[in-house]
Structures are given as C-alpha cells and as structure tokens.
Amino acid sequence: ECKACPAGTEPALGFEYKWWNILPGNMKTSCFNVGNSKCDGMNGWEVAGDHIQSAAGGSDNDYLILNLHIPGFKPPTSMTGATGSELGRITFIFETICSADCVLYFMADVNRKNTNVVESWERSKEKQSYTHIISKNASFTFTWAFQRINEGQDSRQFINDMAKIYSITVTNAVDGVASSCRACALGSEQSGSSCVPCPAGHYIEKETSQCKECPANTFLSIHQVYGREACIPCGPGSKSTKDHSACFSDCLVSYVKDNQSLSYDFSNLSQVGSLMSGPSFTSRGTKFFHFFNISLCGNEGKEMAICTDNITDVTLKDMVAESEDFSNFVGAFVCQSTIIPSDSKGFRTALALQSNSLADRFLGATVETMLENISIKTDMFPPSPSKIPDVHFFYKSSTVTTSCENGRATVVTMRCNPNKPDQGELSVPSSCPAGTCDGCIFYFVWESAEACPLCTEQDYHEIEGACKKGFQETLYVWNEPKHCIKGVPLPEKRTNTCETVDFWLKVGAGVGAFTAVLLIALTCYFWKKNQKLEYKYSKLVMTANSKECELPAADSCAIMEGEDNEEEVVYSNKQSLLGKLKSLATKVSSNYY
Numbered sequence: 001e002c003k004a005c006p007a008g009t010e011p012a013l014g015f016e017y018k019w020w021n022i023l024p025g026n027m028k029t030s031c032f033n034v035g036n037s038k039c040d041g042m043n044g045w046e047v048a049g050d051h052i053q054s055a056a057g058g059s060d061n062d063y064l065i066l067n068l069h070i071p072g073f074k075p076p077t078s079m080t081g082a083t084g085s086e087l088g089r090i091t092f093i094f095e096t097i098c099s100a101d102c103v104l105y106f107m108a109d110v111n112r113k114n115t116n117v118v119e120s121w122e123r124s125k126e127k128q129s130y131t132h133i134i135s136k137n138a139s140f141t142f143t144w145a146f147q148r149i150n151e152g153q154d155s156r157q158f159i160n161d162m163a164k165i166y167s168i169t170v171t172n173a174v175d176g177v178a179s180s181c182r183a184c185a186l187g188s189e190q191s192g193s194s195c196v197p198c199p200a201g202h203y204i205e206k207e208t209s210q211c212k213e214c215p216a217n218t219f220l221s222i223h224q225v226y227g228r229e230a231c232i233p234c235g236p237g238s239k240s241t242k243d244h245s246a247c248f249s250d251c252l253v254s255y256v257k258d259n260q261s262l263s264y265d266f267s268n269l270s271q272v273g274s275l276m277s278g279p280s281f282t283s284r285g286t287k288f289f290h291f292f293n294i295s296l297c298g299n300e301g302k303e304m305a306i307c308t309d310n311i312t313d314v315t316l317k318d319m320v321a322e323s324e325d326f327s328n329f330v331g332a333f334v335c336q337s338t339i340i341p342s343d344s345k346g347f348r349t350a351l352a353l354q355s356n357s358l359a360d361r362f363l364g365a366t367v368e369t370m371l372e373n374i375s376i377k378t379d380m381f382p383p384s385p386s387k388i389p390d391v392h393f394f395y396k397s398s399t400v401t402t403s404c405e406n407g408r409a410t411v412v413t414m415r416c417n418p419n420k421p422d423q424g425e426l427s428v429p430s431s432c433p434a435g436t437c438d439g440c441i442f443y444f445v446w447e448s449a450e451a452c453p454l455c456t457e458q459d460y461h462e463i464e465g466a467c468k469k470g471f472q473e474t475l476y477v478w479n480e481p482k483h484c485i486k487g488v489p490l491p492e493k494r495t496n497t498c499e500t501v502d503f504w505l506k507v508g509a510g511v512g513a514f515t516a517v518l519l520i521a522l523t524c525y526f527w528k529k530n531q532k533l534e535y536k537y538s539k540l541v542m543t544a545n546s547k548e549c550e551l552p553a554a555d556s557c558a559i560m561e562g563e564d565n566e567e568e569v570v571y572s573n574k575q576s577l578l579g580k581l582k583s584l585a586t587k588v589s590s591n592y593y
Helices: 314-321 502-546 566-571 577-592
Strands: 009-017 027-032 045-047 052-054 063-070 088-097 103-110 115-122 125-134 140-147 162-171 177-183 202-204 211-213 218-220 231-233 252-257 260-265 273-281 287-294 305-308 329-332 334-340 351-359 361-366 391-396 409-416 425-427 441-448 460-464 471-478 494-497
Touching (some): 045 063, 103 125, 115 125, 273 425, 287 441, 305 334, 305 351, 329 351, 334 441, 351 391, 351 409
Parallel strands (some): 409 441
Antiparallel strands (some): 009 162, 009 177, 027 063, 045 052, 052 162, 088 125, 088 162, 103 140, 202 211, 218 231, 252 260, 273 287, 287 334, 305 329, 361 391, 391 409, 425 441
C-alpha cells in the first residue's frame, strides 16, 4: 500500500526490480538470429524468482534480448538546483556462467534513433554490479543481449550457458514509483508541507529546511543536497561557477614554495588540443588509431572537447555539437575515439567509433603529483630539462567500466619548453601508447612555450655600458635560456650622466710616475748607505785580526774632528774641494799655536 511522504520530504522516484515473478510492463524480451528464424517469437529471457535469466533460444548463436524503456529522467524537486552532469543512473547486478566464448552486451538507445554498445562482458563473470550515468533528459531504451557463441552449429552444445540479472535500479525516472522519501526544502512561510525547489547552487539547511547558498569556491553535490556537507570544496587552482554547479580553471595557476613564486597563464592553450596516437592493430590485422580531444580549461565549467561516432572528418565535431538530438557524440574535458582509416578494410572514408568521455569533472591544477588518490608516476615521462616545475591538471570521469569501478581519471601535465612555440606538442607515455596502461587513468604531457611561467624581475639582468662624452647607457637582457613568457616586460634602455675617466687616467698616470721616481731615488740612497756600513764593518774585522788576544778598542763609525773621510781615500787618490779646505784650515790653526 502506497503512503504519502511526511511533511518536509518528497518521494525518491524511480524503478527498482529485484523480485522476478512476472515481467514488468515496461520490459520486453525477444530472440534474434541473423542466419535463421528458429527463435523468432521465442522469449529471450525468463523470470526465475530472485533473478531473470537468459532462455534456451533456438540456437547457440542466438541473440537473447531484454529491453527496458524509460520515458525520461527528472531530478526530484529538492535537487533541481544541482545542475551537474548527472540526471539519473541505472544500476544492475548480474553474472554470466559460460563454458565457451559467450558475450553479454549492455546497450542504450536515445530517442529511438540508434543503439550503441555501452559495455560488454566476455566469458564467465562473477556476480557484480554495474552503473551507467544518465546525463541527458531523453527517452532511453536499455538493452541486454546475450550470445553463447558467435558461430552457428547444428547441435546444441552450450545450452546451459546463461546470463543472470538479479536486480535493476533506475533513479529519477519519469513516471517512476518511490520506495523511500527524502528531505526537501519548504517554503519560507512553512504554511504547508509542499516542497519547493531550491535555486541553483543552494542546499537544504538541516535545522530550518530552508534553501541556503553554498559558500564561495564550493560546488553542490549531484547526489544529495541535504546539509552543509552537500557543498564540496573546489580543488587547488580552481573556483566554482556562479551557480555552484561545478569547479573550473580560469587557466591561471600560482605556485609558491621556498621563497619561489611562479605564476602561469595557460589561456593560449585553452582551445581544444588534439592528439592521434598509434597506429595499433587488432588480432585480425585491422589498423586503428586512438584519437583524443583535450579541453584544458573548458569554458567556466563547460566541457568543450567533442568526440563523435560515424564521421568522416574528425574536424567536423563542432558541426555535430550543434545537434542536441545527436546521440553519438560526447562532450567532456577529455574524450577519446577510435579512428579506422579509409585504407583499412577497404573503407571509402575514415570511421570514428567508440567515443567516450575520459574526464567530465575538473579536480584541480597543482605542481604536486597526487590529487584525490590519483597519482603520477615519476618515470611516466622523461624528466624536464629545465628546473621549472610541471603543472598537472587532474580530471575525473563518472563513467564506470568493468575494470574501473570508480570511473576513469585523466592527468594532463603542462611542461615548459621554449623550443616548442604556440600550441606546442601533445604526447602520451612511450610505455603506454594508448595513453593508459590500466585502462582507468590516462596520462598526457603538453609541451609548449605557452606552458612557461610569467616573466618576473628575476628573469632579466642589466648590462652597463662605458661612459662616453658624459653619458652612460644601461641595457636589460633576458637570462639565458629564457624560461618565461609575457608577464613583466623588459625595461627600456636607460641613459644616465657620468664623469669621463680621461682626466682621472692622466692624474693616475702622473701620480704613478712620481711614485716610481721616488722609489728609485730611495732605493739608490739606501744602497749607498749600505755600502758605507759594509766598509766600516770590514775595517773593524781587519783591526781585530791584527791584534790577537787583545780586546779591540771601541771604534766609531762617525768621522772625528780633523779626520778625513776615509771613503774618499779608498775610492779616490785626489783630495776633494772640501778636503782641501779642511786641510788648509788645520794648517793655519797649527801655525797660530
């Protein structure tokens, strides 16, 4: 018996199938075989109490089909303000029991236009859960197709191989029913129990059940809007949109560590970058390439990279994006397509298929090598030749695969390389030519001069010229090698007045010459004095040797009164003018006495 939800709550509409006594009204089953009509009119699946399982069919290579139709998706009233990329989700628990090469396909058809394979599982699989995110409000038909073998046989050898689905849950489905109630926001007057939608970016306050805007630089969770914890902080290098629907990068990143301050501006790389890796070959020899589109910063949270199936020219993605009803394209920060060239298998034109999103949510940009459990291995790419740190952009995808239960992730490493101007070059790890080694985390490195930090005063130095005619020029040049762009420009050439050095050179030369002459004169003077002292010393030695065992009388180096200068006797036989005058004076004095 259905009951109304209590005041302040609303029903969580959807579909939940976990008891299989009869086939639900919005589900159909059929059997199909390309080569024969044995199974036409047969049921492809049959209910079995706690699960629904594949039927016997007519042949082992029959496609046993189960369809579920959902007319549309609409979030509950309380989550109207959560304008994220998820409108609903479908989750099912299944297992396959096979002795041969069986395959279980899960497919989705949007607006009854064409059916695309979402995921497939080969051989036996243990009981497990799979979730597919719905990001578009449209009519969906989900299909499960099970095939035991892909080749026809006359005898039935694998009739016991089967697929089982235990439960199917669809959230936020139009015309759905509710098995539970969730809190909702009430009007400001609270005169009644009716729920009111919160504006975009508002959560429901627990105490008052009123709508309250999320704080700055937080985004509103798309899974629940009840309580302050519904507002999730943005990562490093990002900020929230005005409606708090997502966090985005404005292509400006700052880095400060150990008194080093660097600022990056990736605006010139904000356009979609493309990379074609390969070629690779299938087991049958078909050549194919992996094609990636990368929108580094997006457009304020909006994904700009488009990947499209079944197009002949990958550059036509912008035209495809104009069609809202086109179901074979994905928009993301990073998306991937498989390209089969026209020269492979005789195709007239190139084919693009298996387009999928690798990044639909921006996590942050940082120089650190880990963010939200997503890490970068140091040996993933060759080390950077410069000391400029790389900036890593981290993204997350909500798409869940069999090997990636937590969804895919992508890391784009921005590396400064002055030798690669403009858009530079995108590349994948040499050890993982498909961009990923495990199928879950994709790595790219984007080398460009535009990935260098903004120039600062520390990136140039000055050169002073000679003083000519009273003026001196100062030039400014960049440090080599230059690892910066834009930012602070080089200062213009500066001219200052100065005093010429010619006069001071002359003064210095004169002082130097005078000092040299003075040193030579002093050297000659002291050399001559030294000669006199040597002569006196030799005379003392000779006197001491002539009188043995006698203490030599004290001798004086001075010239006594009336004593001639003996040096003149030694060095000259003629009396000097001064000597003659002294002799004459002595003679006159003796005659007087």
